[in-house]
Amino acid sequence: MGAVAPANAILLAAILFGLGLAGVLIRRNLIFMLMSIEVMLNATGLAFVAGGARWGQADGQVMFLLVLTLAAAEISVGLALILLLQTRRPTLDSDVGNRLKG
Amino acid sequence: MxxxxxxxxxxxxxxxxxxxxxxxxxxxxxxxxxxxxxxxxxxxxxxxxxxxxxxxxxxxxxxxxxxxxxxxxxxxxxxxxxxxxxxxxPRVWAGPALLSAVLAGELLYAGIAGHGTIVAAREVGPVQVGLALFGPYLLAVELASLLLLAGLISAYHLGRDSGRGG
Amino acid sequence: MQQLLALVPALPLLAAVLLMLAATRIGTNGVRILGVGSVALSALLACRIAVAQIGAGWAVQPFDVTLWHWMRIGDFAPDVTLHLDGLSLVMMLVITVIGFLIHLYASAYLDGDPGYARFFACMNLFVAAMLTLVLANDLLLLYVGWEGVGLCSYLLIGFWYDDPANGRAARKAFIVTRVGDTALISGLFLLATSFGTLSIPSLMQHATTSWPIGTAMPTLAAFLLLGGALGKSAQLPLQTWLVDAMAGPTPVSALIHAATMVTAGVYLIARTHVLFALAPDALLVTGLIGAATLLLSGASALVQTDIKRVLAYSTISQIGYMFLALGVGAWDAAIFHLVTHAFFKALLFLAAGAVILRMHHEQDITRMGGLRTAMPGVFVVFAIGSASLAALPLVTAGFYSKEAILGGAWDSGPSGRLLWCAGVVGAFLTALYIFRLLFIVFLGEQHRHPHGVTGWRIGVPLGVLAILAVVGGGLQTPALLGGIAIMPGILGGVFGSASHEGALALLPLVLASLVPLAGIALAWRWYGGGLASRFETQFTGLLLRGWDFDRAYDRMIVQPLMWLVRVNHHDIVDSFYEGLGKLAQRTHAGLSLSENGRVRWYAGWLAAGSVAALAIAVLS
CATH class of the missing domain: 1.20.120.1200 (NADH-ubiquinone/plastoquinone oxidoreductase chain 6, subunit NuoJ)
Structure with a gap:
């Protein structure tokens, strides 16, 4: 069983991060933007875990855990906001967010 | 593997x-x-x-x-x-896609150029993680719990507001 | 008894605060009692302390009262300490006793004035500040008093602020003295940085031990202190404010601009005489300035038609005498003349005030005349004051103090002889102008009839001051005339015993005594009409305007400044900062275009920024 090189995992994290960023920038629908942010956060976590594996330290996974916490909190608030927006003003177009008032 | x-x-x-x-x-x-x-x-x-x-x-x-x-x-x-x-x-997604590609390319370049020797991954078990979490990272754990609490409260508040304000 | 010293300045200060806070509630009588009573108590206390401290041979037992530690900045730790020695005792007595008399007088003079309480608040504050000035053991505390009296002077010159001219006069006095004060505070900074203390005794000790005579440092320090003294004492070239300061009520002119505040410069130099002794150049300049001021303002006093302006020029001229005495190192003579001058000049001002009051605030002497019959008492005291000012031989206080100064000048080398000549000419001028004033106001035809009578609150101070103006000379007489030495005894502890008593030669004494008589004779002839027509020339106008100092300053300082102001109307320096503001506004306008509320737009810029930052990190 040949061990995996963490460096390759880092490269994968870079690719996933780029894809997530592209999603955030391209999509206008808030729910898709939120998903893309999830992808980006996940890529960050992957980079942390790979780093931890490279040095054989637990810190990488601890950081991943914190990223996970952050994602959970962010998603709960973000989804609540999306629901609110949908009921108040039936569109999820982020480009009309600049008409936000009050 | x-x-x-x-x-x-x-x-x-x-x-x-x-x-x-x-x-x-x-x-x-x-x-x-x-x-x-x-x-x-x-x-x-x-x-x-x-x-x-x-x-x-x-x-x-x-x-x-x-x-x-x-x-x-x-x-x-x-x-x-x-x-x-x-x-x-395409007019919408071409620019952002290019930007993201450049960023990913830079990250890839940094990742490839950054390491001299390829080192194999070493296994880190849950015991180690747990010890680290409740050892040096105790404060971070507390902060994470507070963050989750904040997320919980705000999600509850927003959700209730939407139900009432309709 | 010594602990009570702090009460002497504290009582007027307390009264001033009470008057400011409760002026409207205590009524005119309350203001009168509080305003006059506080200074009276202060005077009684000062006399009691004087009795306790003066010992055998009139020597004063000096002592310090440290009230509290003021501040502590590194090694610089000034205390609030009051110091009583012969010099400050004399000053304290002059301020409180004459201050009390003038307050009593003012309580009648200003009857019915709407600003009655304000007047007494300022006057009491002035007395407190002046006492702080003379009792301070520390130049920093002295400076507090120094600025305090300047403030009160400003407030009281502009007391009748309804007339813009009075406000202008007050501002002029404040600004011109400020020039001198700038020099003084620079001098204080110099001394403080040199020795790390401003306490006068240790300062003088340091100066004598570490500064050789005639070197640059003591000369510079002495010149800076001299600058402060010139401004406060209205000496050349900062004398222009005092004449305009006559816009204030007459008691103010008597107390502040004749008896006490304007002599603060003399006091300052006498207090720091050790430093001035180290700087012969500064002393010489002091003497020369004194002599020049003496002659120029004496000449100006000859032609004035406003009774208070005559007295104002006379004051400048008499303080010139004191500076002349300081210049020749006759410290005790300067202080002696300060005291007698306080007596007779306060008397003259108060008498002039009595005349003005009964002439319906008329100050022009050409409309007066023949008042001798209408107000004989005022005539007598004015004559006594004039005689004392003119130094009528043997019977007046002014004679003895002037002789002490002239004797000191005569004894101090060739430059002293020159100053002596100036002093004698000045004595002649003094006699001439003051008797001209006396004759014009009190003799001849009566043009207008005075109203009312002079009340006791005006009469008593006049009487007391008249007595002092006569017997004050008994404080110190030349050896030829009894050799009384009360003043040298009191001041001996401060200036050392090397005074000039008795050393006066007979010839200059007789010569200097005869000059005032000649002046009076000439005044009589002039009044008789023989000289007046010949004197009316262009020169008279110049004298009337006080040698055109105001016009010169206007040309040299005010007009260039105004030109600069006009040129700089739109503020050249400010335009740079306005440009900065405009730049910020333009940038704001440009950047706010980018703030369009689109989340993806922001995220795009974030990503672009990351790309750029990463590019720098990766590629470099």
Whole structure:
């Protein structure tokens, strides 16, 4: 069983991060933007875990855990906001967010 | 192990691309779950079994379920998917895609140029993680709990507001 | 008894605060009692302390009262300490006793004035500040008093602020003295940085031990202190404010601009005489300035037609005498003349005030005349004051103090002889102008009839001051005339015993005694009409305007400044900062275009920024 090189995992994290960023920038629908942010956060976590594996330290996974916490909190608030927006003003177009008032 | 890693990596990249490009929200969501599972596999091959388990349980399990519920409540239909299509013209996505590609390229370059010798991953078990979490990172754990509490309260508040304000 | 020293300045200060806070509630009588009573108590206390401290041979037992530590900045730790020695005792007595008399007088003079309480608040504050000035053991505390009296002077010159001219006069006095004060505070900074202390005794000790005579440092310090003294004492070239300061009520002119505040410069130099002794150049300049001021303002006093302006020029001229005495090192003579001058000049001002009051605030002497019959008492005291000012031989206080100064000048080398000549000419001028004033106001035809009578609150101070103006000379007489030495005894502890008593030669004494008589004779002839027509020339106008100092300053300082102001109307320096503001506004306008509320737009810029930052990190 040949061990995996963490460096390759880092490269994968870079690719996933780029894809997530592209999603955030391209999509206008808030729910898709939120998903893309999830992808980006996940890529960050992957980079942390790979780093931890490279040095054989637990810190990488601890950081991943914190990223996970952050994602959970962010998603709960973000989804609540999306629901609110949908009921108040039936569109999820982020480009009309600049008409936000009050 | 290396073959498993390569396979999982390919699955992750493809499914993530699908997440970004789908027009139907539920489809994108399912691809996202696949992507997360693939990343969990990568974690496993890196010897981080604990992180892999968390990825499956919390990310692919809990958070994605949240997404599914919200998408159901949004009551999206055919029209929404069509509108997504009109929004996704090349003129719209070419610039951001280029920007993201450049950023990813830079990161890749840094990743390749950065390491001199390829070192194999070393396994880090849950015991070590637990010791680190409740040792030097105790304060971070407390902060994370507070963050979650804040998320809980704000989600409750926003949700209640929407129910009343209708 | 010594602890009570702090009460002497504290009582007027307390009264001033009470008057400011409760002026409207205590009524006119309350203001009168509080305003006059506080200074009276202060005077009684000062006399009691004087009795306790003066010992055998009139020597004063000096002592310090440290009230509190003021501040502590590194090694610089000034205390609030009051110091009583012969010099400050004399000053304290002059301020409180004459201050009390003038307050009593003012309580009648200002009857019915709407600003009655304000007047007494300022006057009491002035007395407190002046006492702080003379009792301070530390130049920093002295400076507090110094600025305090300047403030009160400003407030009281502009007391009748309804007339813009009075406000202008007050501002002029404040600004011109400020020029001198700038020099003084620079001098204080110099001394403080040189020795790390401003306590006068240790300062003088340091100066004598570490500064050789005639070197640059003591000369510079002495010149800076001299600058402060010139401004406060209205000496050349900062003398222009005092004449305009006559816009204030007459008691103010008597107390502040004749008896006490304007002599603060003399006091300052006498207090720091050790430093001035180290700087012969500064002393010489002091003497020359004194002599020049003496002659120029004496000449100006000859032609004035406003009774108070005559007295104002006379004051400048008499302080010139004191500076002349300081310049030749006759410290005790300067202080002696300060005391007698306080007596007779306060008397003259108060008498002039009595005349003005009964002439319906008429100050022009050409409209007066023949007042001798209508107000004989005022005539007598004015004559006594004039005689004392003119130094009528043997019977007046002014004679003895002037002789002490002239004797000191005569004894101090060739430059002293020159100053002596100036002093004698000045004595002649003094006699001439003051008797001209006396004759014009009190003799001849009566043009207008005075109203009312002079009340006791005006009469008593006049009487007491008249007596002092006569017997004050008994404080110190030349050896030829009894050799009384009360003043040298009191001041001996401060200036050392090397005074000039008795050393006066007979010839200059007789010569200097005869000059005032000649002046009076000439004044009589002039009044008789023989000289007046010949004197009316262009020169008279120049004298009337006080040698055109105001016009010169206007040309040299005010007009260039105004030109600069006009040129700089739109503020050249400010335009740079305005440009900065405009730049910020333009940038704001440009950048706010980018703030369009689109989340993806922001995210795009974030990503672009990351790309750029990463590019720098990766590629470099």
């Amino acid at each position: 290396n073959a498993l890693f390569t396979l999982a990596a390919i699955v992750a990249v493809i499914s993530t691309t699908m997440v970004v490009t789908r027009t139907v929200a539920v489809h994108a969501l399912l691809y996202l779950v696949v992507s997360l599972l693939a990343v969990a596999t990568v974690f496993f091959t890196l010897g981080a079994a604990f992180a892999a388990a968390l990825e499956v349980i919390i990310y692919a399990g809990a958070i994605m379920i949240l997404f599914v519920f919200v998408v159901m409540m949004l009551n999206l239909d055919r029209d929404d998917a069509d509108r997504e299509n009109t929004w996704l013209t």
